[in-house]
Amino acid sequence: MVHVRTVDGRTLDFIVSGKLWRNSLIMQDRQTGSLWSHITGEALHGAWKGTRLMMIPVMQTRWKRCVKQHPDTKLLVKDREITNSRYESYFEDPQRTGMFRTEWLRQRMPAKALVHGITRGPHAVAVADGRLSAGGFVQGEIGELPLVVARVPDGGVRAHVARSDGVTLVFENQESAIVDKQTSSRWDLARGLAIAGPEKGTRLDELVVQPAFWFAWSSFYPNTRVIDD
Amino acid sequence: MSRTDRIQLVGRWVVGVAFLLAGFAAPALAQRPEPEVFGTFDGAPMYTVLPAGAIPAILEPWFVSGDAAHAQMRAEEPVLGIVHHGEAKAYSLWQLDAHETVNDVIGDTPIAASW
Numbered sequence A: 001m002v003h004v005r006t007v008d009g010r011t012l013d014f015i016v017s018g019k020l021w022r023n024s025l026i027m028q029d030r031q032t033g034s035l036w037s038h039i040t041g042e043a044l045h046g047a048w049k050g051t052r053l054m055m056i057p058v059m060q061t062r063w064k065r066c067v068k069q070h071p072d073t074k075l076l077v078k079d080r081e082i083t084n085s086r087y088e089s090y091f092e093d094p095q096r097t098g099m100f101r102t103e104w105l106r107q108r109m110p111a112k113a114l115v116h117g118i119t120r121g122p123h124a125v126a127v128a129d130g131r132l133s134a135g136g137f138v139q140g141e142i143g144e145l146p147l148v149v150a151r152v153p154d155g156g157v158r159a160h161v162a163r164s165d166g167v168t169l170v171f172e173n174q175e176s177a178i179v180d181k182q183t184s185s186r187w188d189l190a191r192g193l194a195i196a197g198p199e200k201g202t203r204l205d206e207l208v209v210q211p212a213f214w215f216a217w218s219s220f221y222p223n224t225r226v227i228d229d
Numbered sequence B: 001m002s003r004t005d006r007i008q009l010v011g012r013w014v015v016g017v018a019f020l021l022a023g024f025a026a027p028a029l030a031q032r033p034e035p036e037v038f039g040t041f042d043g044a045p046m047y048t049v050l051p052a053g054a055i056p057a058i059l060e061p062w063f064v065s066g067d068a069a070h071a072q073m074r075a076e077e078p079v080l081g082i083v084h085h086g087e088a089k090a091y092s093l094w095q096l097d098a099h100e101t102v103n104d105v106i107g108d109t110p111i112a113a114s115w
Helices: A063-069 A088-092 A214-220 B003-025 B066-072
Strands: A002-004 A014-021 A024-029 A035-037 A043-045 A059-062 A074-076 A114-120 A123-128 A137-142 A145-151 A157-161 A171-174 A177-180 A186-188 A193-196 A210-213 A225-227 B037-041 B044-048 B078-084 B087-092 B101-106 B109-114
Touching (some): A014 A035, A014 B101, A024 B109, A059 A063, A063 B078, A063 B087, A114 A157, A114 A214
Antiparallel strands (some): A002 B109, A014 B044, A035 A043, A059 B078, A114 A210, A145 A157, A177 A186, B037 B044, B101 B109
């Protein structure tokens, strides 16, 4: 998750609170000691209670793909050699769903299925990772808004509102390009940008995608819709 | 103190520290007895598992790029990547396991990346 850590013109520094809520990280700001959920970005306790941090898009990918697409990537320096994940067994064991028992939607998908989650107001949508092949995309709705969710070349997943000038856009693959049926414009779904055709230059509104395990996502958003067909 | 006593003492200490480290390093792994409930939010309990700051967030991140970055990474190493206002940054997820939060600035925007 990536949040903007400026609220009301004040920049906050976050430490790890040591607390867990719904099996997920609670961050604590050093300035007021308020407790923030890193999934929702909302302060649950303290002076900032009720405030929500803005989220920016993030991708979960592999180093080689990231640096191939963005050769000037700045890498956070390691102070020692790290050759594996200390939680590898946790990530790979389908039975382990965090430290505490939580309610989640068991029937819909396996606990450790990776999903790409999107929220907007009271609405939540999850796209199963397996549904997004290289260069693939899916469409659906979040609330009243049409949505397009795409796997992009750096391995990340980006979501945009599939609507331009009030017209809902339906995308299709045409000779390895992504084209909308309404105007036959070509689109770069990594940027939500029309790159050729009548819509050229049009930029779609972006929605932030959060990668999560299904059990965690559905415990935070039990009303979530799922795009997995 | 005899040599044997010293060895036993050191042995006990090593075992003790190993247990402490095991408990500390893998807080999310074990199904342990429920720790202290700090409060209930939205119907769900919030637990205090470790003292604040016990897992050290990164507050002053440093970066490398190009060959220096490649030298630190494996090709298939999972990363959290951000591309924002023309700047691309990556954090190794193996590294974030030990820190969970990075306080950074990207394209003039102060951000917190968490894992």
